[in-house]
Amino acid sequence: MLKKVTAHFKRYNPYSVYAAKSELKGEVGASYLTWMWWILDPVLFMLVYVFITVVVFRSQGEYLPVTVIIGLTVWNFFNKTVMVSVRIVNMFRGIVSKIYIPKYMLILEKLYVNAFKMAISFGIAAVFAAAYRIRPTANLLWCIPVVLLILILTFSCSVLAAHFGVYVNDLYNVVQVILRLMFYLSGVFYDVSDRLSQATFLGVNVGRVMITVNPVAYVIDELRKIIIYGQPVRADIYIYWLVISLFLLFAGLKLMYRFENSYIKVV
Amino acid sequence: MSETAIEVKDVKVTYRSMKSFSIRKSPGKIRQRRDCYEALRGVSFTVPKGKIVGIIGKNGSGKSTLLKTIAGVFSPDEGTVDTFGNRLSLLAIGIGFQANLSGLENIYLSGLLLGFTEKEIRRRLPEIAEFSELGEFIYKPVQTYSSGMYSKLAFSITAILDTEIILIDEVLSVGDIHFREKSYEKMKEIIEDEDKTVMIVSHSNASILKLCDDVIWIHDGLVKEYGPAEKVVEDYEGFMRRYRKRHAIDSGT
Numbered sequence: 441m442l443k444k445v446t447a448h449f450k451r452y453n454p455y456s457v458y459a460a461k462s463e464l465k466g467e468v469g470a471s472y473l474t475w476m477w478w479i480l481d482p483v484l485f486m487l488v489y490v491f492i493t494v495v496v497f498r499s500q501g502e503y504l505p506v507t508v509i510i511g512l513t514v515w516n517f518f519n520k521t522v523m524v525s526v527r528i529v530n531m532f533r534g535i536v537s538k539i540y541i542p543k544y545m546l547i548l549e550k551l552y553v554n555a556f557k558m559a560i561s562f563g564i565a566a567v568f569a570a571a572y573r574i575r576p577t578a579n580l581l582w583c584i585p586v587v588l589l590i591l592i593l594t595f596s597c598s599v600l601a602a603h604f605g606v607y608v609n610d611l612y613n614v615v616q617v618i619l620r621l622m623f624y625l626s627g628v629f630y631d632v633s634d635r636l637s638q639a640t641f642l643g644v645n646v647g648r649v650m651i652t653v654n655p656v657a658y659v660i661d662e663l664r665k666i667i668i669y670g671q672p673v674r675a676d677i678y679i680y681w682l683v684i685s686l687f688l689l690f691a692g693l694k695l696m697y698r699f700e701n702s703y704i705k706v707v
Numbered sequence: 708m709s710e711t712a713i714e715v716k717d718v719k720v721t722y723r724s725m726k727s728f729s730i731r732k733s734p735g736k737i738r739q740r741r742d743c744y745e746a747l748r749g750v751s752f753t754v755p756k757g758k759i760v761g762i763i764g765k766n767g768s769g770k771s772t773l774l775k776t777i778a779g780v781f782s783p784d785e786g787t788v789d790t791f792g793n794r795l796s797l798l799a800i801g802i803g804f805q806a807n808l809s810g811l812e813n814i815y816l817s818g819l820l821l822g823f824t825e826k827e828i829r830r831r832l833p834e835i836a837e838f839s840e841l842g843e844f845i846y847k848p849v850q851t852y853s854s855g856m857y858s859k860l861a862f863s864i865t866a867i868l869d870t871e872i873i874l875i876d877e878v879l880s881v882g883d884i885h886f887r888e889k890s891y892e893k894m895k896e897i898i899e900d901e902d903k904t905v906m907i908v909s910h911s912n913a914s915i916l917k918l919c920d921d922v923i924w925i926h927d928g929l930v931k932e933y934g935p936a937e938k939v940v941e942d943y944e945g946f947m948r949r950y951r952k953r954h955a956i957d958s959g960t
Contacts, residue, residue, distance in 0.1 A: 455819040459805070462812045534804065538797060539820050540779030701781035702722055 445542075445693060452545040460552035482512055482561040489629040501631060503668050506568045510667060511628035511660045513561035518594050518656050519619055521547070521554045525598035526605035526612045529703050537704050543696055547598045555591065569667060577670035583663060586673060590659045593685040599692030606703045625650060626657040633661055655681045712793060712872055712904035713754040713777060718786035720747040720772055746772040748928035749786070759898055759905045761919035761936060763912065763943050765950070769928045770908045774874050777906065793871035793904070794822040806850035810841055810860050813849055817864045831867055838893075839863035840886070859886055866893050873897060875907045912940050 468474045486509045493499050493508070501507055525547050529536060532546050569576075605611045626632075632647050639646040651658040658681055665671040722744045746769045754760050762770045775781050777788055778797050804813040814835055818828035836845050839859045841852075849857065875894075898905050898918060909915050915922060915936060922939035924932040932939050 451822070452820075454825065455816060458812075458815055458819055458825070462805075462808050462816070466807055532805075535820070536780070538780065540782070541820060697782070701720065701784070704780065 441690075441694065441697070444697070448542045448545070452541055453548070455541070456545050456549040456552060459549040460556070463549070463553050464556060478557055478560045479564060481557075482509060482516070482564055485512055493629055499630075503569075503572050503574065506565060506572055506574065506668055507631050507664055508629050509561065509565045509568055510663050511626070513558055513565060514590055514656060514660045514663065515623060515626060515628045516561065517554050517558040518590065518597075519623070521551050521594045522597050522601050522619065523612075523615065524550045525602040526615050528598075528602045529606050533704070543602060543700055543703065544595075544599050544693060547595065547602055551591070551595055551598065565667065574668055575670070579666055579670050579672050582666045582673040585678065586659060586662050586666065589678065589682055589685060590656075592689060593655050593659070593681065596685050596689035596692050599696055600688065603692065603695045603699065606699075606706050622654060622656060625654055627660055631661075631664060632657055633665065651677060652680075655685070710756040711753050712756040712758070712791065713906070714787075714789040714791070715753070715773075715777065716751050716787045716789070718747050718750045718773075718776060718783045718788060719745065720769075720776055720781055721745050721784045746928055747776065747783070750925070750928070750930055751786075752923060752930055752933055754904055754906065756904050757901050758921060759907070759919045761915035761922040762906060762908045762925060763910075763915060763922055763940065764925035764931075765947065768925045770925050771876055773925060774876050774906065774908050777872075778874050790872055795872040795874065796821050796865050796868070796870040797874045797876060804849045804857070804861070807848055809848055810839075810845040810852070811836075813860070814845075814864055818868050821865075821868055821870060823868055828868070835863045835867045838867055838889075855883060855886075862890050866890070866897065869897050869903070871902070872904045872906075875905065875909075912944065916940055 467477075471477055473480065486505055489508045489512070490505055493501070493504060524531075528546050528550070529543055535541065536543065536546075601611070601615060605615075608614075627650070632650055641649075651661055658677055662673060662678070666673065750769075750773060762773060764770050772781065774797070776783055777790070778795060779788075805816065808816070811832075814832060815825065815828050818831075819825070839845070839856075839862075841856060841860060844852065844856060845860075849860070852860070897903060907915065907918060919936045921934060922932075922936045922943075923930055924939050924943050932942055
């Protein structure tokens with residue numbers, strides 16, 4: 441299968457890249473503030489969450505804006521890519537019914553678009569980190585494998601969502617509810633390590649459980665540790681999630697290749 | 708021995724006719740909804756380079772499935788389709804556009820899907836734009852196009868970015884009378900090009916006899932006959948006459 445995936449990636453990636461560029465250009469052309477939205481969107485949402493945390497919940501964090509923007513950056517990427525993937529085959533049925541394209545290449549197009557926005561959001565996080573006088577350390581390089589992990593994880597979840605989304609009409613609603621729950625359990629606007637490291641439920645450490653059952657919580661937590669506190673990656677949990685993500689990716693691609701010739705009969 | 712352009716070997720295509728369902732409406736009924744239908748049951752043939760081959764057969768025999776399998780829309784469950792690295796397109800139907808993007812961007816996207824590089828597409832862009840007669844509309848989103856404009860663009864892309872293998876599924880002309888004539892002439896010109904290998908699915912035996920060298924007769928997902936156009940069409944017409952007669956007796960009309 442790896443050979444097939446490699447050959448297909450080589451053949452169809454120029455399409456996904458061009459389509460992603462066109463979509464981004466289209467977004468710029470369709471709004472008054474053009475590319476400014478790519479910066480305003482994460483900043484404004486960060487302000488909303490900081491306001492809620494500080495004013496409503498009367499909670500303070502040393503680097504709250506940086507903490508929130510790292511959480512939002514990872515969450516928005518994961519959430520937007522998975523949500524759009526649920527309906528991706530239906531969305532592109534005009535294309536998939538007339539010419540062959542591996543369906544995961546359509547997901548890759550959306551992934552590229554959201555990855556570009558994630559990169560901008562990380563840039564904003566860097567600006568805030570500098571404003572809060574957070575010193576960059578050599579451990580920042582650990583961000584690369586962690587970002588790679590979120591790319592693989594998001595892609596694998598999206599492939600599975602796209603496959604089942606073809607057959608299950610209301611999967612979109614189900615995924616929406618699951619992701620909403622995941623949002624609150626991922627520590628997007630609070631620090632899992634800071635808030636829950638001491639909390640226990642039935643004798644189990646809540647913070648540890650959250651990063652063991654929720655990969656997005658782990659990635660957000662890990663990136664905060666690297667960027668804000670200059671710590672290295674926790675290898676054991678990293679490998680644990682990498683193996684699970686690769687397994688999910690393999691299973692998703694296998695399912696997609698097996699069933700893709702019947703998608704067109706269902707959508 | 709002439710060079711082979713298309714080799715179809717023991718191809719089987721099964722539709723797992725699992726309909727989409729709603730979790731809310733049908734808890735526990737998922738398994739009941741799955742059944743299989745074999746559209747192609749082991750089809751094998753080769754098409755030499757430069758030949759024009761027609762595909763005939765009654766409705767539901769697997770003609771369009773075969774064409775779409777060769778085009779790669781369906782991947783076969785068993786067997787192989789080899790087009791020996793030749794680029795291939797379904798002519799006149801269009802590739803399908805992204806409605807929010809401009810005609811120009813859709814030309815690039817369609818070309819990339821057909822296996823052309825950005826450089827090749829850029830080179831042929833003026834010809835496509837001119838043939839489509841869209842003028843300034845080429846820069847506007849496809850969602851603003853009329854159905855005629857949409858068809859013109861679709862035809863122009865597949866006709867100008869002509870591939871080594873061309874598959875035609877029934878539709879032989881698009882747009883208004885002027886464009887229909889122009890597109891028919893263009894298609895004839897492409898078909899008659901000796902370097903192109905063409906496969907045509909049609910219910911019009913007259914068109915098949917006029918255009919094709921050889922004909923494949925598909926019946927119930929299998930190749931019933933493959934040979935010179937006149938012979939196969941004659942056998943097929945005889946079969947259909949008997950089939951209609953038997954059907955009329957069975958239904959008592």
